[in-house]
Amino acid sequence: MLGAVQFGVLAACIVLFVPMGMAGWHLSRNKMLFFSGALFITLAVGVHLTPYFPSISDLVSFSSSAVVVENRDSCISFLHEIVWDVKPVRVSESLRNSSNYEESWSWAKSKPVIACGFQKLGRSDVSDLLNGSWIVVAGDSQARLIVLSLLSLVLDLGEMESIRGELFKRHSDYRAVIDEIGVKLDFIWAPYTRNLTKLVMEFKRNRRYPDVLIMGSGLWHMLHVTNASDYGVSLRSLRRSVVSLLPVSPELGNDGPVTGSISIRSPHMFWLGIPTLINSMLNTEEKRVKMNSAMQDAYDGELYESKLLRQSGGPLMLLDIGSLSRICGAWCTVDGMHYDGAVYEAAIHILLNALLIESQQQI
Template sequence: MFGAVQLGVLAACVVLFVPMGMAGWHLSRNKMLFFSGALFITLAVGVHLTPYFPSISTFVSSVVVLQNRDSCVSLLHDIVFHVKPLDHFQNFTILGGSWSWSNSAPVVSCDFQKLGRSDASDLLNGSWVVVAGDSQARLFVVSLLGLVFGSEEMDSVRAQLFKRHSDYHIVVDQIGMKLDFVWAPYVTNLTHLMMDFKQENNYPDVLLMGAGLWHMLHVTNSSDYGVSLRLLRNSVVSFLPISPEFGNDGPVTGSVSIRSPHIFWIGMPVLISSMLNTEEKRMKMNDAMWSDYDKELYRSKLLRQSGGPLLSLDIQSLSEKCGKQCTVDGMHYDRIVYEAAIHIMLNALLIESHQKL
C-alpha cells in the first residue's frame, strides 16, 4: 500500500513524465501543454475533493495510521541502558542503572512514554492479564506488579510469587486488574493453556508467554523445539476469537475481528555460558545451541515479524544491550531489563489500541 507521501510522489511523477513521454511520440507542443495542464488540474481537484468522499478519505487515513503504527512498533526496542557499579558486596556488584529510548528522530517522533503508576493503572484498568512461561516470565510479572503496586505491597507479593515452580494469582482491587502467572516451562505447556482457553471460551485481554530455556537444558534438541513452536502457533491461531487471520505464509486479509486479545512472546535472553551456575548448563546452553533455538523460533512463524500472530518482547536485544554487568548468573538479568520490557509492552498496547495518555 502507498502512504500519503508516496501517493504525492507518484502523482508528481505522472504530471512530469507522462507529458514528456507523449512529447517523445511527436505530439505538438500545444497538445502536450493542454494534456499536462488537464492532468495537473484533475489531480489537484481530486486531492481537494478527497475529504468529501468518506470512503476515500478513510482509506488514505487508515493507510497512514497503519504505516505509522507498524513503524513505531518496530522501533519499540530501540533502547539505551545507562548502567554503572555502585558498590561491591562479597562477590557481587551492586548496580545502579536506568534506561531510555534512543534520541533518534524516528524514535522521538513516535513519542514513546515511560508510564507512571497512575497511567499504567489506567491502561490496565479492568483487564485480565495472563503471563505464562518460565523464570523469565516470572521476572516479568515482578516488574509489572512493581509498577502498579507500591514497595510495601510488593514485599508481601514477592514471597508468594517466588514459590518454586508454582502458579500465582492476584486481583489488584484498586484498578480491577486480574493477573495470573502460569508456570509453563515448556512450549507444550503453553499449547495446553491455549486449548484450555478455547475450551472454556474465555480469553484474557493481554497474554504474555515464552518458553525455551528448560527445553534447551533438559531436551537439548532444537528441531523438537521447532515442532512444538509450530504446534503452539496453530493452537494460538485457532484460539484467537476471530476468523482466521494468519495463513501458512503470513497474514490473510479480510478477517473480521470479534474480540482479539493482545498476545506477546517473551523471548529468551542472551546466555553468558561462562557465568552459568552448573557444568550441565555451561555445556548444553552454549552460543551455538542458543542460535539453533532462535532460528527455530523464526522458522515457526510464531512471531509477527515472520508472519505470525505474536508481538515479540525481545529480551535478547534488551539483555545484550544491558550487557554481562546486568546479570549474576548469565541467565537472569537485572530488574531494569524487565522494566524496559514492561514499558515496551505498555506502549505497544497504546499503539495497537490507538490510545495516547
C-alpha cells in the first residue's frame, strides 16, 4: 500500500513540474499542454495496468521479502551481544549459595542490535510462544539451571519452590507438564556426549521428536576423561545422529529428504556451551588440576571443529554460556563453574528470541 501511494505522489510531481520546467524553456502554450496531457494519460494508464503484470509485482514482493529474511538471518548473529550491570549487595547467611552481587543484563545499544528489536519476553508472551510445545533439555548441571530459568518464566514463585527439590535430585531425570499452556518439558540427565547420541537415536527410532531440543555436555568429560580429542570424536558422532533427524541432510545437499524422514518437521535445536571456568574458585583439587584454561580451550576447539554448530555449518545453534559467564565475571559465581540465575536467564531469552526469528522465517 505504501509503495502505491509513493508511486502516485511521484507521478503527480512529474505531471506538475515537468510541464512547468518545459515552460521555462519557452515552449509554446499548445506544445506544453499537449505534452502535459500525454504524460498524464501515460502515467494513468501505467498505474492502472501495473497490477495486471504479475512479473513486476512478484519481483517487487520477492525483493522486499529477501531483504527481511536477510535481516532476520543477520539478527541471529547479534543475539549474544549482552551487557551486564553488576552491583554489590548485602547477602544474609540464609543465602550462602548466592554471590554477593546483584546482576542485571540487557542487549547492547548498537545500531544493528536495536534494529533487530530483541526483547525480554514476559510470562504471557513466553506462554504464547511455547504453547503446545514439547521441550527436551538434556545434559549436566548446566542444563538443569537452564530448565530452572525456563520454568521461572512460565510459573509463579510458589510453583517454582515446589518443583525445585524434584528438579535438583542428583543424577536424575525430571518431567514437568504445564497444563495451562499445554507445554511438556523433559530434563534428561545426560552428562556425556554419548548419552546425548543415544537420546537422539531414541527419537529417531520412536519417530517422536521434540519441538525444541537443548543439549550440552563437556564438564563431566573434562573432569573424568580429560581427553579433548576423545571429546571431539564423540561430538562428531553426535552430529551424524542429529543430522539424520533433519528432513534434508546437509551432508547430502538439497537433493531430497533423508530416508525415512519425509514427514519429519525439524525441531529447533540448541547447544549449551561450556561455562567459563574460574580455576581458583573450583571446589576440589582434582577440578583445579584437570579443568584448567588450556583444557577448556582444547574442548572448545573440538566443539567448533566437530561442525556441530551452525557457525561451522552444523545443525545446532550455540547458546554461548561461555561468553555470557565470562562477561558477567567472577562475581556471578560462587564455585567457578555454576553461575547465578541471570546468566541462564540471558541464555533463555536468547533462545526465545531465536525461536521468534525462526518462526517468522517459516511463515
